[in-house]
Structures are given as structure tokens and as C-alpha cells.
Amino acid sequence: MSHTMQQTSVSPVELASLPQGARVLIDIRKPRARAASGLAIPGSVWRHPFDAANWAEEFSHCNVALFCVHGHEVSQAVCGYLRDMEIDAVIMEGGFEAWKQAGLPVETLAEADV
Template identity: 55%
Template sequence: MSQVYNETSVSPLDLIAIGEAIVIIDVRKPAARSSSGLEVPGSVWRHPFDAVNWAGAFKGRRVVVYCVHGHEVSRAVRGLLEDSGIEARLIEGGFEAWRAAGLPVVPVELSDG
């Protein structure tokens, strides 16, 4: 998908090019996030299975979520956010696509979330 920001997803390179205020949320499961030890710079981690409780904090903001590969976890969270009235997309291919594109990563702050 080559559109910069389509209905459900955005490529890692297109996300960088957008240049607008977008909240990037890491919704990888705790074990996957911890074993990676890395995250997208500036992203915030939220537990994917608790999205119903934290979604409201992002009302009125454009949100992009990512999991490991951009499949079930981020798709489920994106759907819940959209159902809550929050404009949400996912990073195509997830964190692994971000890394494969050679984009910057930073160490996970294990104390957040």
C-alpha cells in the first residue's frame, strides 16, 4: 500500500514523511516488547489487552499503533480505537517492517506503561 495514510494502515517510510502530530503506540505483548528491547522513538507502550481502559486518553488525536508484524494484535487494537471514535491506523508490517526499513529504534524503557 503506497498511500501515505490510508483507511487502515501506513507504511513505516510514509509515516516518517507525514510530518504531522501523530501518537505512535506500541501495542506489542509485554513478552515480545521485552525480548526485543527496542521500540520506535517517541512511541508510548500500552498493554494491548487493556485497550478498552486506555483508549479514551487518545480521543481527538491521530494515532498509529504497531505490534511485532502488524497482524492480529495491532489490527484488533486499531479496530477498538476506531470503534471508540479515535482515528487510528497501524504500521504496515509492524515493528519488524520499521526495523527492516532501517528506521531508528531506541532501547525500551521497561518502567513505562
């Protein structure tokens, strides 16, 4: 798999199989959706999806993978913005729900680095 700006999405299983640190996993679920699930992906960082202009620079030298609940509008909008900023960003296909359905690890928000 090539990690270039040409790639726009990655499957949860593919993402989970990458070496640790290959991509920064950014949780951009809206606060209410994130709180309602009570779960997070271990090692992911949460950023507010509608505040990307204020946090994008933090990831300017990183390869990132974004996820919202289902990998649709929220992820696509933020990914487009980051890519316009020349940040190597991809969307995790199917979002957080696909990660859970694949049986990949989750933790409670209390355990997560919030």
C-alpha cells in the same frame, strides 16, 4: 495522503515522513515480545494491547498509528476497537519488524520513555 477514518494502514516509511505529532505512535506489542526485542521506536508510547478499554479515551482527540510485532492480529484487533470508539486509528504495515527492516530509528528500552 489523506488522514481520514477511511485509511486503515500506513507504511513505516510514510509514517516516519509525517510531521512530528501528526500521529501518536502507540506500541501495542505484548509485554514479553517488547521486552525480548529490547527496542522501541523513538517517540512512541507503550500501552498493553489487552487493556485498550482502559486507555483508549486518552487518545480520543488524536490521530494514532498502532504497531505490534508484525502488524497482524494484535494491531488489527486494537485498531478495530479504537475505530469503533471513533478514534482515527491506523495500523503500521508490517509492525515493528518492518520499521526495523526499513532502517528507521530505534532506541533501547532503557532510552525509551517507558
